[in-house]
Amino acid sequence: MVEAWQVVTTILFxxxxxxxxxxxxxxRILRKSLEDFYLLSRRAGLLVLFLxxxxxxxxxxxxxxxxxxxATTGVTFWIGSFAWTTLAGIVGYLIGKRVYILGKSRGYxxxxxxxxxxxxxxxxxxxxxxxxxxxxxxxxxxxxIGLGIIISIGSGGRISYEIGSLILVLATALYVAIGGLRAAxxxxxxxxxxMYLGVWLAGLIIIYKFFPGITDLxxxxxxxxxxxxxxxxxxxxxxxxxxxxxxxxxxxxHLWIKFYAARDTxxxxxxxxxxxxxxxxxxxxxxxxxxxxxVLNAKGVPGILEPGFISALxxxxxSADAVMAYMIYTxxxxxxxxxxxxxxxxxxxxxxxxxxxxxxxxxxxxxYQKINPKASESSLVLISRILIxxxxxxxxxxxxxxxxxxxxxxxxxxxxGLQVLPALLQAVIPTKRQWINKYGAIAGLVVGALxxxxxxxxxAKYFGIPSAxxxxxxxxxxxxxxxxxxxxxxxxxxxxxxx
Amino acid sequence: xLERWCALSIEEELxxxxxxxxxxxxxxxxxVAYLLLLAVYQFNRPDPTILGMSTPLVYAFTLWxxxxxxxxxxxxxxxx
Numbered sequence: 366m367v368e369a370w371q372v373v374t375t376i377l378f379x380x381x382x383x384x385x386x387x388x389x390x391x392x393r394i395l396r397k398s399l400e401d402f403y404l405l406s407r408r409a410g411l412l413v414l415f416l417x418x419x420x421x422x423x424x425x426x427x428x429x430x431x432x433x434x435x436a437t438t439g440v441t442f443w444i445g446s447f448a449w450t451t452l453a454g455i456v457g458y459l460i461g462k463r464v465y466i467l468g469k470s471r472g473y474x475x476x477x478x479x480x481x482x483x484x485x486x487x488x489x490x491x492x493x494x495x496x497x498x499x500x501x502x503x504x505x506x507x508x509x510i511g512l513g514i515i516i517s518i519g520s521g522g523r524i525s526y527e528i529g530s531l532i533l534v535l536a537t538a539l540y541v542a543i544g545g546l547r548a549a550x551x552x553x554x555x556x557x558x559x560m561y562l563g564v565w566l567a568g569l570i571i572i573y574k575f576f577p578g579i580t581d582l583x584x585x586x587x588x589x590x591x592x593x594x595x596x597x598x599x600x601x602x603x604x605x606x607x608x609x610x611x612x613x614x615x616x617x618x619h620l621w622i623k624f625y626a627a628r629d630t631x632x633x634x635x636x637x638x639x640x641x642x643x644x645x646x647x648x649x650x651x652x653x654x655x656x657x658x659x660v661l662n663a664k665g666v667p668g669i670l671e672p673g674f675i676s677a678l679x680x681x682x683x684s685a686d687a688v689m690a691y692m693i694y695t696x697x698x699x700x701x702x703x704x705x706x707x708x709x710x711x712x713x714x715x716x717x718x719x720x721x722x723x724x725x726x727x728x729x730x731x732x733y734q735k736i737n738p739k740a741s742e743s744s745l746v747l748i749s750r751i752l753i754x755x756x757x758x759x760x761x762x763x764x765x766x767x768x769x770x771x772x773x774x775x776x777x778x779x780x781x782g783l784q785v786l787p788a789l790l791q792a793v794i795p796t797k798r799q800w801i802n803k804y805g806a807i808a809g810l811v812v813g814a815l816x817x818x819x820x821x822x823x824x825a826k827y828f829g830i831p832s833a834x835x836x837x838x839x840x841x842x843x844x845x846x847x848x849x850x851x852x853x854x855x856x857x858x859x860x861x862x863x864x
Numbered sequence: 865x866l867e868r869w870c871a872l873s874i875e876e877e878l879x880x881x882x883x884x885x886x887x888x889x890x891x892x893x894x895x896v897a898y899l900l901l902l903a904v905y906q907f908n909r910p911d912p913t914i915l916g917m918s919t920p921l922v923y924a925f926t927l928w929x930x931x932x933x934x935x936x937x938x939x940x941x942x943x944x
Contacts, residue, residue, distance in 0.1 A: 451932065580915050
């Protein structure tokens with residue numbers, strides 16, 4: 366008799382092999398140039414660009430933590446997420462188009478190329494690379510956490526969180542190291558389709574298993590905890606999260622380079638519009654699953670789910686992120702559970718591959734190539750491959766410390782990435798007066814990034830900041846951005862002459 | 865000279881333009897829709913409405929539909 370965990374684990378590993386094959390196949394047409402390794406030779410068509418952007422944006426954050434946040438804070442997450450996901454599509458076009466035009470005409474490969482060139486500052490290039498490297502590690506860690514949870518639950522606890530995370534992280538690093546971001550673009554297309562179908566299928570199966578219709582779900586939620594049907598973030602946190610996830614995530618390097626990769630502006634505009642639709646509609650089934658989880662958490666399901674199972678999962682995994690994976694595993698047929706958990710793994714891997722690929726590019730292009738300008742393209746690709754493996758392992762090492770809720774870690778990472786915005790806006794939108802010069806851009810970026818790091822609830826303690834001064838990442842990132850803009854403009858005016 | 869001409873043409877492409885009246889209308893609708901989200905605090909109650917959903921949820925869905933329509937129309941008619 367085949368047990369459920371065997372079926373689920375087998376499907377997860379088959380999925381993994383499928384992704385590695387796609388990654389390997391993509392290398393057969395890989396030309397050994399950085400432009401092809403990272404930007405698909407700037408020929409990404411609509412389907413590839415749209416699905417790569419959407420699946421890269423939606424990570425373990427969307428498939429795992431969104432359900433956990435819906436289950437604990439209710440519809441609040443939808444009220445915020447519909448705004449930031451649609452804003453992400455708009456930003457993708459309004460900023461992305463300008464980044465694309467400059468990237469194509471000036472041959473930019475790394476995001477820092479654009480800033481360094483427009484501000485004529487190599488120091489800005491290095492500082493931006495350092496800021497991104499620091500914050501992106503958080504994003505990589507989050508995917509490793511998600512993958513550990515998925516395989517640990519999918520194997521019924523037989524494969525530990527630590528080992529499971531290591532297997533999936535290394536598998537992802539392997540196909541990116543072999544095929545570069547070209548492989549990531551290819552796998553992202555498959556993963557983008559898989560995770561979208563997966564979340565809708567999971568939503569419909571789980572809801573209709575317990576409720577005859579949507580109305581009954583909301584009636585049950587109202588009985589259990591009516592507060593879940595209201596907005597529970599104060600307005601500063603709501604606005605902060607919308608800016609952080611709508612703008613901050615879109616200008617992180619893993620999505621920035623998607624703008625360079627576009628074939629043309631027509632592709633980019635429809636990719637942006639479809640991305641907004643994809644990202645926002647993804648959260649509808651996630652909301653329904655999260656609310657179902659909240660009801661089942663209060664009432665329990667005899668013989669299957671104990672009341673208070675969310676607290677038990679939080680104790681076991683260090684956060685509530687395991688709710689979605691656990692519900693899929695316990696409430697659906699093993700074959701369906703395997704396919705759906707593969708969808709969850711797709712969400713995490715499609716972001717992880719882009720991140721480790723991009724951060725290796727930033728460090729290769731913006732650091733190593735500056736130190737060793739005569740390095741051949743082949744040796745740069747080799748260095749990139751080593752960095753890909755290294756960053757994947759760093760992310761895993763941090764993930765096994767169980768650092769907390771994915772939502773919070775992503776907010777810090779995106780909040781840090783958001784601090785590039787003032788410099789980016791001045792670089793891509795020509796103004797009669799130059800409000801921000803290279804000194805202002807550097808000062809603003811450093812101040813903004815430091816504020817996010819020092820005053821966020823989860824990190825303040827490491828800097829000796831009193832907890833009363835600390836704020837959630839979404840909120841503090843908004844304040845940091847405002848201060849960043851002010852510092853950038855003031856420093857630019859003071860240093861105008863020397864600039 | 866050619867390089868200078870190319871650079872000027874790129875700068876021109878990068879400028880924010882509202883030459884198309886529809887782009888002004890769509891921008892205004894999108895900005896107002898996002899700002900109206902903050903009005904949700906005025907009726908932030910769990911009372912049941914359509915399909916049992918609460919007022920803030922229905923309100924958010926309405927704004928979502930408006931913004932999605934704006935994005936699609938912008939992509940079809942305004943964005944170049």
